[in-house]
């Protein structure tokens with residue numbers, strides 16, 4: 358009795374296998390693939406009509422736009438605009454609603470988005486793919502560690518990893534792979550976009566490196582309001598000094614300002630920089646204090662982009678433009694202060710092209 362039942366099961370299994378194999382062979386020759394069907398009939402990420410992506414920071418929005426170019430029915434919702442500080446940004450009700458609807462959330466990670474942890478935990482439970490852009494940089498061992506972000510977050514990695522284009526190359530490739538996996542019907546487009554964009558990072562790095570290393574080594578100090586430029590400094594051979602630490606969550610105190618003033622006077626630093634996402638008051642307080650002690654220090658020829666990029670549709674609203682704009686700002690500011698620098702020609706094959714207003718600077722005197 359038992360034996361017959363087993364035989365029957367085996368026969369049934371063989372029969373089912375044969376049917377399944379026949380079906381596969383047929384579809385591979387004449388019918389669309391499963392991926393093509395998924396995209397056309399609205400399954401997978403297209404189940405509700407569109408592949409919905411939420412991007413937290415301006416960098417996340419930029420990379421999501423670039424890598425999904427040419428794919429239909431992708432909806433990208435950016436949360437933070439230009440000039441917004443991601444350390445302090447609280448997700449709004451509409452942000453949370455957008456993330457609840459999303460198939461994928463792209464964020465920076467390493468605690469940059471300091472107020473998102475609870476929301477992300479809830480979204481993960483719902484099965485939303487939460488993609489950290491910093492993951493491949495961390496996994497590759499390229500993060501800079503040993504920092505303190507808050508009283509609770511001690512000995513953590515510096516979250517501002519994107520300031521080394523070699524790190525951004527890893528991020529681009531990794532996101533391309535993640536998109537290809539979640540939306541396999543369009544994997545070829547994501548892979549081609551990611552490959553082309555990642556290839557731009559080497560010429561971008563080389564251009565910035567050539568310019569920034571033209572400043573004499575003993576004069577390469579970048580003084581800013583918060584400590585966003587460690588990776589920038591490590592990539593291009595500059596020393597960093599910031600009034601505030603890695604995060605902007607704690608306010609700068611009198612001691613922080615005096616420490617920066619002493620550093621500027623001690624190292625005869627000619628320029629300090631304001632960041633687009635941080636109010637200028639602490640940098641202004643430093644300049645006043647340096648002058649009160651008989652020193653002098655200039656303010657950069659324009660703002661630096663630290664945690665937020667420029668307005669969408671502008672040169673600095675793109676990753677490459679943001680990085681280049683920062684390099685131009687540093688080099689031109691040092692040039693205005695009388696330091697001998699070389700600003701290299703912008704590589705012809707690198708896009709976008711810097712606008713004239715960025716190339717021609719008025720030193721203001």
Ligand SMILES: [Zn+2]
Nearest residue numbers: 585603604664
């Ligand atoms: Zn920051």
